[in-house]
Amino acid sequence: MNLLHRILLLTVSLAVLGVGRVNAVDFVLASKGVTPAPILVPKDAPPRTKEAAEELARCIEKMTGARPQVVEGAPAEMPARAIWVGYQPAVKSAFPKVDFEFKHPEEILIVANDRHVVIAGRDRWIPGGKVVKNRERKTIVVQQESGTANAVYTFLQDKLGVRWFWPGELGEDVVKSEEIKIAPMEYRYHPTIVGRSGVFHYSNQTDVGYGRSQDWTLHQRLMLDSFPMEGGHGFGDWWDRYHKTHPEIFALQPDGTRSGFPNPRTVKLCASNPKVWELWLKQVEEELAKDPGQTLFNASPNDGWSSGHCVCKDCSAWDHPDGEPRVFNWYKQNAQRPALSDRDVTFANKLAGLLEQKYPGKGYQVMMLSYGHSRPAPMAARPAKNVVIASVANFLGRTGLVDRGSTRGDTYRQQWDAWTKVTSELLWRPNTGSPAGWQQGLPDLSLQQTVSDLKSVAAAGCKGIFIDGVWEHWATMGPQYYVMGQLVWNPSLDAEILWQDYYSRAFGPAASQVRAYYEGIEKARMVFTAENLEADVFEFPKLYTPELLHASQTKLDAAKAAASSGDEVYQKRVAFVQAGLTYTTLTMENIRLMEGYWKKKDPAVAAKVLENWKEVERVIAAHPHAINGGPVRAQTPRMAGLHPEFPITKKKKTVKKVVDDLDAN
Structure with a gap:
């Protein structure tokens, strides 16, 4: 390496570490010829905490050549120096003035004095609760909060200068040093965007599809969130489950039938029918049996947003007559009716009330997509406090894009802004489309615009983000992905500093x-x-x-x-x-x-x-x-069409083709 460049790099990257700092009260984490401070982990620590402690040991070894010992359980006596990962009572004597109560979801704490460092956070998990299999078929224990693990990855990045620019060994950057010192300090933080695993949802901890970046999302503090939101719809299997036993719960069509139009996966419900509410609560019960830690339950109408909606008098009464006129489709006919926003909010409120009644004090919430004909903000209905709206507002990197279902020509950004005025429980769930080859792996870069988008939704109080979808093409999109990951964890960061780094x-x-x-x-x-x-x-x-x-x-x-x-x-x-x-x-x-x-x-x-x-x-x-x-x-x-053996499939121009065109976005 060029000597001057190496000196500059160390000056910028290691200033935070205190490497070489002359300070009598610095904590010497590791030094040449001295055994590194041990890493102490509570015996009953959750799995992700233990994994993070091992990752901390690995990185320290990569930096200094010496691996600290990882010790589980309370020490028999206070060690002379130690790195404490996770809170345990012995820590209090080393930091008697520090408040170890975590008052916010996913809150993290990093505190150091001259002999000890504590890296801890709010952890919540249910031993014996939900477990899943990842891509390697390894059993993963699902935690409700993983504050300590995220605190470790924060410490590695902010205090030890470790970087993960993209997945794999080549994307990891660890600066070697003979000595690591940490100046006395106290740092607290809790993320405001508590639903982050959906940003790179193909690489969350349970997806076994396209994702190849699971370690990267873990290090970026995206994977281990406390508000895992769905990106899809709530009733995709209901036709198969209930059309024979409860045909009355499905949407009434203008021809008087409850036919299941347009198809089983996108069938709509008669949302005003109490039987729907009863069966939805039964579904919640089934989901809780599988995952006792679940707190968010989907009630979003099925996809195919323009097609098959109920026209019964009770459902129609929930629509506001002054809602934006929208074009609806049924079999061989269409008509203009008010937007469904007031109807969908009323439906979500009804379920939310019944949910709280059945599970009082649990904090359970209902998720409702603002999608298709419910993209406009409601005229009169207002979401209950335990209803969360997930806005499918497709303005990520696409400023000025108009909602194709809008008869007024409203943009997705205008629709998002309108929803921020009627609820504080808001999620952002954009579709990316492929404006310049995003889905084909081309360098569809919109870094400045994306930074602006992320900062603005965070400022509006956005609780979670689910993007459909990020396809993980790191050579063409690397800088954008990296800044996205950093800003979703902490939207206040300066993007220019991130890019320079x-x-x-x-x-x-x-x-x-x-x-x-x-x-x-x-x-x-x-x-x-x-x-x-x-x-x-x-x-x-x-x-x-x-x-x-x-x-x-x-x-x-x-x-x-x-x-x-x-x-x-x-x-x-x-x-x-x-x-x-x-x-x-x-x-x-x-x-x-x-x-x-x-x-x-x-x-x-x-x-x-x-x-x-x-x-x-x-x-x-x-x-x-x-x-x-x-x-x-x-x-x-x-x-399609880019290989001689795979031509573009041409669909016949039928009534369903018209429906598919309208429902495509």
């Missing part, structure tokens, strides 16, 4: 060139999406032009040259970013070739496209985590 720590002497590369693409993307809010795949070459790709490659070539003067790790990380640009270039060539191929099939064109796909597979295999291969396989719907 990200680029300087991850890329060293190539920092400015890599930053220029990403920012150049972002600038072009924002211009493109201002005029193409919902672009088709075959429109992407208008953005990723040969000129933009050439300019981007020139910047990465400069980054490669600069990185050669530093440690090998910087060269590898620039190569990681290069894998994203190589993938983008190959995909653009395939889009251009296949657009012509479908007009006139040419075997030579097909051969070139297949050659490009083989190169894509090589790039993905050579650079783990650069591009998530699962979502961008040729046979997936988002890549």
Whole structure:
């Protein structure tokens, strides 16, 4: 590594650690020739606390070469020096003036004096409660709160300077040091966004789908939240469960039937029917039997938002006559009716009252999506205190996008803002779409806009975020993902400082060139999406032009040259970013070739496209985590038409096709 760069890096990154600080009362956590302070963990600590303690020991060993001993249980006598992970009574004697009562959900505490450090937080779990299997089929104990574990990851980042820029060994950055000192301090924090695991929901602790970033979401304090919200709908299996025994609970159609239109998965209910309420409470009981720690229960109407809603007089009476006129669809007919916001809130309130009546004092809440025809804020109905509204307002990185169901031309941002005025119990559940190739793994960067979006929803009191979906393409989207993770944990952070730290720590002497590369693409993307809010795949070459790709490659070539003067790790990380640009270039060539191929099939064109796909597979295999291969396989719907064996499927123009078009967003 360039000596000057190394000195600057250590000055910036280790100032927080107190490494080399001359201070007689600093706590020496580890020092050359001295056994590291032991890590003490309560014997009855929850599983995530014990895992975090081992991670702390691993990182200290990676920094200093010496691994501290992890000891479970109360010590027989007070040790001369120790790192306490989790609260136990012996800690109080070391810190007699510190308040160890945690008054807020997920509250964390890091406190140090000259001989001890305590890293603790509010932990809640039910021994013998819910367990799940993760991707490796390992049993995971689900905790309701994991404050201590999140406190450890905060300590590692903020006090020991550890960084996880992206998943995998290459994305981890640990600065080696012969000595680590911690100055006396006390730090308390509790996150305001308590539902965070849905931001990278493919990599939460239970999802076994596309996600490959579970360790990263854990370290970013996203995975272990206290308000795990769903992103979906509440009654997807009810037709199969009840249409024979309770046909009366399903939506009355204009033709007088309760047919289950449009299909079993998207069937709507007769929300005013008390039998629906009774069966929903039964479902809550079933869910609690599986997970005694669950506190949020979904009551959101099924998908297919424009189709099949109930027209009975009791349900219709819940609609406000002055609600925004919206177009509704039933079998072979449609009509304009008021928005469903007042109806859905009334339904949620009814369930919320019955829930509190059945489980008094438990703090259970009802989740209702503001989605489709309930996106506008209600005119008169107001959510009860135990009703949480999840707004499907799709403005993440897409400023100005209009709700296609709005007859007034309202934007999603306007709808979100309206909901903030009627409830303080608000979640944000945006669909990302693919404005510039988000779903195809292209560098669909909107860093500045995303920072603004996250900070504004946090300022509005947003309790949780679920994004559908983040596909985990780290070479093309790395800086955006990183800042998203950091800001969801702490929205008050300065994004510019985060970016400076990200680029300087991850890329060293190539920092400015890599930053220029990403920012150049972002600038072009924002211009493109201002005029193409919902672009088709075959429109992407208008953005990723040969000129933009050439300019981007020139910047990465400069980054490669600069990185050669530093440690090998910087060269590898620039190569990681290069894998994203190589993938983008190959995909653009395939889009251009296949657009012509479908007009006139040419075997030579097909051969070139297949050659490009083989190169894509090589790039993905050579650079783990650069591009998530699962979502961008040729046979997936988002890549339809980009491979000669997987053409775009053309649907027949039927009544259902009209419904599908309206329900697509």
